[in-house]
Amino acid sequence: MPPMSDYESLLARLAELGHLGHAAALLGWDQQCYMPHGGALARANAMGAMGKLLHERFTDDETGRLLSNAEAEGAEEGSDQALTLRAVRRDYDKSVKLPTALVSSLARETALAHEIWVKARQENSFAQFAPTLEKLLGLSRDVADHLGHGGCRYDALLDQYEPGMTTAQVATVFAEVRDGLLPLMEIIREGEPVDNSCLKRGFDDKTQLQFAEYIAKKLGFDFERGRQDMAVHPFCQGLHRTDVRITTRVETHWLPGALMGTIHEAGHGMYEQGFDPKDDDTPLSGAASLAFHESQSRLWENIIGRSRTFWNVFYPGLQHHFPGVLADVDVHQFYRAINHVEPSLVRVEADEVTYCLHIFLRFELEQELVAGTLAVKDIPEAWSAKMEQYLGITPPSDALGCLQDVHWSGAMFGYFPTYALGTMLSAQLFEKALASDSTIEPGLVRGDYAPLLGWLRTNVHQPGRRYLPGELTERICGEPLSAKPLIRYLHSKYREIYVAEHRDRKRIL
Numbered sequence: 001m002p003p004m005s006d007y008e009s010l011l012a013r014l015a016e017l018g019h020l021g022h023a024a025a026l027l028g029w030d031q032q033c034y035m036p037h038g039g040a041l042a043r044a045n046a047m048g049a050m051g052k053l054l055h056e057r058f059t060d061d062e063t064g065r066l067l068s069n070a071e072a073e074g075a076e077e078g079s080d081q082a083l084t085l086r087a088v089r090r091d092y093d094k095s096v097k098l099p100t101a102l103v104s105s106l107a108r109e110t111a112l113a114h115e116i117w118v119k120a121r122q123e124n125s126f127a128q129f130a131p132t133l134e135k136l137l138g139l140s141r142d143v144a145d146h147l148g149h150g151g152c153r154y155d156a157l158l159d160q161y162e163p164g165m166t167t168a169q170v171a172t173v174f175a176e177v178r179d180g181l182l183p184l185m186e187i188i189r190e191g192e193p194v195d196n197s198c199l200k201r202g203f204d205d206k207t208q209l210q211f212a213e214y215i216a217k218k219l220g221f222d223f224e225r226g227r228q229d230m231a232v233h234p235f236c237q238g239l240h241r242t243d244v245r246i247t248t249r250v251e252t253h254w255l256p257g258a259l260m261g262t263i264h265e266a267g268h269g270m271y272e273q274g275f276d277p278k279d280d281d282t283p284l285s286g287a288a289s290l291a292f293h294e295s296q297s298r299l300w301e302n303i304i305g306r307s308r309t310f311w312n313v314f315y316p317g318l319q320h321h322f323p324g325v326l327a328d329v330d331v332h333q334f335y336r337a338i339n340h341v342e343p344s345l346v347r348v349e350a351d352e353v354t355y356c357l358h359i360f361l362r363f364e365l366e367q368e369l370v371a372g373t374l375a376v377k378d379i380p381e382a383w384s385a386k387m388e389q390y391l392g393i394t395p396p397s398d399a400l401g402c403l404q405d406v407h408w409s410g411a412m413f414g415y416f417p418t419y420a421l422g423t424m425l426s427a428q429l430f431e432k433a434l435a436s437d438s439t440i441e442p443g444l445v446r447g448d449y450a451p452l453l454g455w456l457r458t459n460v461h462q463p464g465r466r467y468l469p470g471e472l473t474e475r476i477c478g479e480p481l482s483a484k485p486l487i488r489y490l491h492s493k494y495r496e497i498y499v500a501e502h503r504d505r506k507r508i509l
């Protein structure tokens with residue numbers, strides 16, 4: 001056998017790191033799903049040690065030497081080898097800027113912070129969480145300074161989740177979304193009210209989970225290569241293309257919680273399951289960015305899962321699963337109920353129209369927190385003021401306000417914008433999918449999701465990490481990320497739901 005080239009040695013080294021990363025991710029998944037509270041400190045130490053080991057091995061001189069040599073060996077432009085080297089170079093140059101001590105202390109502190117956040121949220125006490133948040137913000141500022149930036153620390157943090165995107169660019173596209181949403185919210189406020197009380201009747205918890213998993217399977221989530229468990233804050237953790245963990249929570253008197261939440265996480269999961277098998281255990285197997293990840297979850301949850309065609313297919317089955325509970329509600333009423341728009345307190349349960357407003361709030365607060373112009377102790381007040389400004393409501397408690405999301409306990413500053421960017425991208429990708437494959441729409445009508453999933457596999461999932469998110473958007477859509485498809489989609493859908501003149505009843509039924 002000929003000796004391995006430096007490129008092959010590099011791949012072998014990175015594959016091994018991938019296996020270790022798999023093990024580390026499993027510790028995190030278990031922490032949120034099954035670990036007893038008493039295990040928190042020991043788990044934090046274990047995760048800190050894994051974070052340190054992974055960082056040290058990835059950034060050590062041998063990785064750098066193999067990478068430089070492999071680059072010097074040369075690779076055909078645009079080939080997988082060239083794209084792999086580009087992706088690794090990007091990761092490596094970023095990672096070597098972060099001291100191991102900082103990486104390890106972040107991993108440990110965030111593991112501890114998770115438990116503190118869970119308790120503070122349960123006890124509705126921001127004061128319990130504030131010192132931890134202060135510490136994590138300090139570490140995040142350190143991270144930003146080590147990564148480097150041109151004066152805006154938030155740019156460096158954002159780039160970790162959405163490579164190539166700047167704070168100023170995000171602010172520009174967010175303003176476009178906001179300008180498109182405000183007139184629509186006005187139309188909705190003055191429109192025909194929608195009654196969604198049917199969603200708050202009693203739905204047996206176990207049956208909710210069974211139905212949600214049945215739907216996830218129908219859409220294409222592969223339970224041979226994935227499973228669903230319960231978590232305080234639902235998430236998806238891909239350990240490998242062949243082992244993807246999704247999570248949910250269930251509330252007896254709120255049907256969309258588990259159902260739409262499961263579709264959302266299954267959307268993330270199908271992305272993870274859809275990476276190209278030939279990229280297994282290589283740096284190309286992974287998501288292009290978090291916005292791309294979120295585009296998949298929100299496409300399935302909203303554009304599909306809250307569509308009329310979807311409920312035309314599944315509503316009889318839903319009624320059947322909960323005998324008698326929805327007997328007096330027809331599919332038309334149910335479709336309107338599941339698309340009820342109302343400013344609300346909790347981001348993950350927000351409707352499609354007001355969802356992005358929750359993100360704008362967090363984006364603005366995070367910039368101030370990172371810049372130091374907003375003190376941690378003033379967060380609850382600032383949160384309430386922005387809720388009032390964007391949504392016209394005030395949270396009655398911290399648990400329903402600034403403590404609702406898990407992200408800050410994970411020091412994930414710069415993550416939130418990707419939710420709204422992904423929402424925009426979901427509409428843009430869906431428009432493109434329908435325009436480029438005529439079998440998708442008839443498939444949706446008969447409840448066959450294979451054509452849509454197939455298109456997403458080819459165009460979105462299988463490219464993996466070959467391209468930066470901006471490049472991938474251009475390759476797929478022929479244009480950069482745009483707010484227009486989302487605004488077009490929301491206006492057309494919600495005018496029909498809320499304004500009688502826009503509705504042709506026959507078409508709906």
Ligand code: ZN
Nearest residue numbers: 264268294297
């Ligand atoms: Zn998501």
